[in-house]
Amino acid sequence: MKFPSDRLRMPSPSPVPDLFLTHINLELGSNEGVGALAELFSGLEPLPAVTDRQRLWNDLLGRQKAGPVAFSALVALPHARSAGVSEILMLAGRHATGIAFDAEHPNIRLVFLIVTPKDQAAAYLQKVATLARALRQPDRIAALLTAANGDDFQRILAGDAVPS
Amino acid sequence: MNEPAASNPPSHAALRWRLWLLERLAPSDWQVTLAWAALIGIGGGLSSILFREAVHGLHLLLTGSPAGMVESFTHLEPWRRCLIPALGGFLAGAILLIGRRLTPGKSTTDYMEAIALGDGKVPFRTSLIKSTAALFAIAAGGSIGREGPMVQLAAVIASRVGQWRSFSTPRLRLLVACGGAAGIASAYNAPIGGAFFVAEIILGTIAMESLGPLVVAAVAATLTVRILQDAHTLYQVPHFTLHSLWEILPYLGLGVLAGLVAPLFLRLLRRAEKLFDQMSLPLLARLTLGGLIVGVIAVWVPEVCGNGYSMVVAILNGNVLWSALLLIVVCKGLATGASVGSGAPGGVFTPTLFMGASLGFLVGSGAHALAPAAASDPKAFALVGMGAFLAAASHAPVMAIILLFEMTLSYDIILPLMLASTVAYFTARQYEGESLYGDFMRRREAHDPDRTLPPIVLSDLLRPQPAVVTLAAPFSEIARVFIQAQIDHLYVVDHQGRLAGVISLHDIKPYLGQPDLAACVIAADILRESVPSLNRSTSLAEALATFARSEFERLPVVATDGSLRIEGTVAKNDLLLALAESGATAKGATRKSADLR
Incomplete structure (x- = not known):
């Protein structure tokens, strides 16, 4: 019989191989939540996994209304489960000054958009939990805010290049 | 930089322990x-x-x-x-x-x-x-x-x-x-x-x-x-041995005789009840008269008082002469008829054992007188007679055999006991369709047929007010409800109380101790929408089929009006119990019909 802490121990925060970003936009322009989301969402359009773009967008907006998606004062994790997508996808965006996601979070700098098929609740929760774990480190957040390009951003997020 | 609230190690350790205990100790x-x-x-x-x-x-x-x-x-x-x-x-x-x-x-x-x-x-x-x-x-x-x-x-x-x-x-x-x-x-x-x-x-x-x-x-x-209490084997009996295979024959005869006499005993009780009914006495006078009849008999034969336990002990230990017993058993039958017939509240189980012991002893004594080698010990016949008479009167031979064995702890007697009890049971069923208890149940039904409830339906199995959360419930609330309610699956409802899906403890278990998720995960994010449901009009057979197709031990019951409003849950074990009951009822009905024919 395993000790509970062994059984429930979370995976190591770095490296994080499953934090692959499908699309990265380091220059989000909109300083308002839905606008920023739309900008990021445009990165999904060419992907074959998106089977129903309109439904996916509606589900994303519906989820925004249902409950908070801000992870911290600087980071937001908008997400949705939708029949308009056939596999889990994750995208990231960065804003130079800050996005007003809601009244309590007026200065969001990093946005991670996750979309998941309806029937993959457990996989989705795993993805969110892994991402949340990775973003718990202040150094990593700081490095993501200063990453020079998309490749660096991906490597920092995955834990391959966390600055000392 | 404003980071998410740091985890609180003691509370997470406590959560892990509670979950660990919940998983291993939570009873089914x-x-x-x-x-x-x-x-x-x-x-x-x-x-x-x-x-x-x-x-x-x-x-x-x-x-x-x-x-x-x-x-x-x-x-x-x-x-x-x-x-x-x-x-x-x-x-x-x-x-x-x-x-x-x-x-x-x-x-x-x-x-x-x-x-x-x-x-x-x-x-x-x-x-x-x-x-x-x-x-x-x-x-x-x-x-x-x-x-x-x-x-x-x-x-x-x-x-x-x-x-x-x-x-x-x-x-x-x-x-x-x-x-x-x-x-x-x-x-x-x-x-x-x-x-x-x-x-x-x-x-x-x-x-x-x-x-x-x-x-x-x-x-x-x-x-x-x-x-x-200083409880002990109810009937302390001497050691019995089957001396000869020929002894099986009189035991066989005892079984047949018990099967014939036990229905007469039941008829005596019913007849006594009818006689008291015909007198149309007030309750007080009726019970007093019943007691008085017992008292009058007891003036000459005090052995009729009580349930007959001490007399059975005396018979089993050979402390009663067969000639005296002949008188006692007749008087005891009348006294029991008076008590039961007058409506005195009590049981007839032990008096039935007394009648069986008496019959067995008398048969054994008679057989011993005729052929000593074929019935060496009349006391053993008394013991077998108890089981055979009980089997014939109750129509429950397995119970009679087991009970007799337990009450005496005499293994040597088990072979003739099994044989005589089974023969007595089939003989009694041949001549009397109603048992000591079946008769009573049937008369109850005849007096008040409305008391016979309809068969179990799904509504009877409903457990109302299951633990639910709304679609917008945060992850922290979901974790709390899981721990408090000690359940494996948590139902999610929309703002109108309609079933939206179910959250599996298995899915979220690895993340229960992760406070980061509380900020951005709600029930709508992690529910499974494809949860099978039942409604009050679902038949038990359909419900069983639904359970068979799913992984759940409980299923939600939703309103029959199509609104999906959740009304409660049904547990699989309750359903299996109800199906077992209905199977037994069907068998009982078949048996009663056969008896009537």
Whole structure:
């Protein structure tokens, strides 16, 4: 019989191989939540996994209304489960000054958009939990805010290049 | 930089431990049922001890003697022998009359009816009144058994506990059945016999779903009595040996004879009841007259007083002459007819054992006189006669064999006992379709057919107010509800209370200790939408098929109007119990039809 802490121990925060970003936009322009989301969402359009773009967008907006998606004062994790997508996808965006996601979070700098098929609740929760774990480190957040390009951003997020 | 709230190590460790304990120690529905069965058994054992002590105390008060019933009455003056049973009948009647005023309205207290025909609800106050009345009738020397009120008290405790815990109808019935098993087990110090008595006679099934809790309750009751009182094997009997294979023949004859005489005994009881009915006496006068008849007989034959236990012990130990027994058994039959016929509350189980022991001893004595080698010990015939007579009267040969074996712990007698009991059972069924208890149940139905409830439907199994969360419930609330409600699946409803899906503990278990998720994950993010549901009009067979296709131990029940409003849940084990019951009922109905033909 395993000790509970062994059984429930979370995976190591770095490296994080499953934090692959499908699309990265380091220059989000909109300083308002839905606008920023739309900008990021445009990165999904060419992907074959998106089977129903309109439904996916509606589900994303519906989820925004249902409950908070801000992870911290600087980071937001908008997400949705939708029949308009056939596999889990994750995208990231960065804003130079800050996005007003809601009244309590007026200065969001990093946005991670996750979309998941309806029937993959457990996989989705795993993805969110892994991402949340990775973003718990202040150094990593700081490095993501200063990453020079998309490749660096991906490597920092995955834990391959966390600055000392 | 404002980071998410740092985790709080002590609270997460506590959460992990609680989850770990929950996963490993959280009992299944069956384990909970067994635990309640054990508690019911303990309660049944305690109530039996209380009743037995009350009988002893009241008997001492009425007769001034701490000895057994027959011994006390033997040493009483004739006028007291005559009047004390009459006084007992009068007091029992008075209590029943007062009870009628306190509990107006017609309601049955019979636990058998509550299990087999009713909804498992045994009226508390009426049962206490009836048991108190039985206490007076029995302590005053009435020719009835004390096991009846003991079982009644255990059953009413079980019913109250089940209603308090809001158990579903099948589970409540099962719990009352556990009370019955506990009562029999504690009355006769026979846990296996107690369990099989209820399983074979009342439930009509020995499916493990019901037999398991019955056994647990019976064992708990027996242990309680053994711990708190100096309980021992009920009938201490000498060592019996089958000396010759030829002895099997007279045992076979005893089986046939028991199968013929037991129905006559049942007819005698019914006839006595009809006679009292025809007299149209008020209740008080009726019970007093019943007691007076016993008292008058006791003036010359004091052995008729009580349930017959001490006489059975005397017979089994060879302390009664067959010629004396011949008179006693006739008088005892009349006395039991008077007590039962007048409506004195009590049991007829032990008097039935007495009749069997007497018949067996007389047959054995006769056979011994004719051919000593073929019936070397008439006392062994008495023992076998008890089982055979009980099997024939109750139509429950398995219970009779087990009970006799447990009450005597005499293994040597098992072969003739099995043979004679089985022969007696089939002989009795040939000539008498109704058993000691089946007759009673049938007459109850005939008197009050409305009490026969319709078969179990899904609504009867409904457990209302399941734990639910709304679509917008944050992850922290979901985790809290899982821990508090100790469930595996949590239902999610929309703002109108309609079923939206289910969250599996298995899915979220690895993340329960992760506070980061509380900020951004809600129920809508992690629910499974494809959850099968039932409604009140779903048949039990359809419900079983739905369970078979799913992984769930419970399924939600939604409104029949198509609104998906969640009304409760149904547990798979409740469904299996209900199906086992309906199977037993169907078998019982088939058997009754066959008997009638």
